Amino acid sequence: MTSERIYNFNPGPAALPLVVLEEIRENFLNFKESGMSITEISHRSKEFDDVINDAVARTKRLLNLGDSFQVLFIQGGASMQFCMIPMNFLLPGKSADYVDTGTWSTKAIKEAQIQGKSIEVVASSADKNYCYIPQNIAFNDKVDFVHLTSNNTIKGTQWTEFPDTKGVPIFCDMSSDIMSRPLDAAKFGLIYAGAQKNAGPAGVCLVIIRNDILDLVPDSIPTMLRYTTYSAKNSMYNTPPCFAVYTVQLVLKWLEESVGGLEKMAALNRKKARLLYRLLDNSSFYRATARPDSRSLMNVTFRMPDEELEERFIREGLENGLGGLKGHRSVGGCRASLYNAVSLDAVEVLTDFMATFERKYG
Ligand SMILES: *Cc1c(COP(=O)(O)O)cnc(C)c1O
Secondary structure: OOOOOOEEOOOOOOOOOHHHHHHHHHHOOOHHHOOOOOOOOOOOOHHHHHHHHHHHHHHHHHOOOOOOEEEEEEOOHHHHHHHHHHHHHOOOOOOEEEEEOOHHHHHHHHHHHHOOOOEEEEEEOHHHOOOOOOOOOOOOOOOOEEEEEOEEOOOOEEOOOOOOOOOOOEEEEOOOOOOOOOOOHHHEEEEEEEOOOOOOOOOOEEEEEEHHHHOOOOOOOOHHHOHHHHHHOOOOOOOOOHHHHHHHHHHHHHHHHHHOOHHHHHHHHHHHHHHHHHHHHOOOOOEEOOOHHHEOOOEEEEEOOOHHHHHHHHHHHHHOOEEOOEOOOOOOOEEEEOOOOOOHHHHHHHHHHHHHHHHHHO
16 A cells, blocks of 8 residues: 555554564574574574573563563463463462453453452443543452553553552553553562563563462463463473564663663653643544543543544545554544554654644544
8 A cells, every 4th residue: 555654553563663673674584693584493592592581681671570570471462361360370269359441451350250260340440431540449458469451452541550459469461551661560460461562563472470479370270371381491381482572572672772761761652642632632623532640651542523534534544644543443433552662753743633634624
């Protein structure tokens, strides 16, 4: 359709930093003088060992994890984690609190319920179409973990601060905002993120797990669904998704060496989101759907006066080199995903286009 690269606001798989794509292209036919591409080399080779070890080390540095966490790469996406978590950690006598902030957390809850596990949904924003993040939640103090979704990709909401769970470890789906801001790791027992939103391509899920939590995993779980299988073999019990892990490694290198770390990334992400929300707030044509105190810096969801205009907006956006602006099919409307790899420049082009569109049709 076009020979130029577009401004990519896709929700996932999503934009990757151009320098990462160029580095992949540059090294593709002959990776590290192996005479093979990364998709052809053995996962037992020194070359791939270096890739996965570097990805682990960079994850630990960027998120300030220290030595008490393991970094694992698991297939099956974030959705596999929905079932693995209850399977590994909700054995008889154990229980968990879940917070329902829409689609993905609802699915996580369902996977625990399918297995007949003891969980309680202690808060939900279903009453207002998931347009906000619940506050002042009464967590149970005897539970083994609290499950949250840090950023709600479809509903456009995000936890700005994580709740006080009184020492109960948080297990968190950070698929759509991992690496978008610094992390206070002390609150978390387990963090997982499908790489294809903010950390790489589809095909791998990043799992960060505290050592003492890992110790709780029993041997009675099928091998491939047990976290300890991955931790014991540096995520290489079986063949890992080599290309996906490699791309994640390059994205992490970009974050550390080009962006300069997560403080800087977060400042830029705030700036990008502020620009777009300001336009939405100053308009009587566009309407942001998330409550102001719960707005996501990653996925900005908005509506227009009618669906015909929304369709036209998405169509004309693409004609102007702006892609991926359609809201999720379950909620309709529009959504601009402003992940790490989306530049401030891209957001400026988007807001200019939106201002013009409003003048034309508003
Ligand atoms: C996309 C997404 C998922 C699903 O990820 P898969 O890797 O496709 O299973 C889960 N949670 C959140 C928050 C997401 O954005």
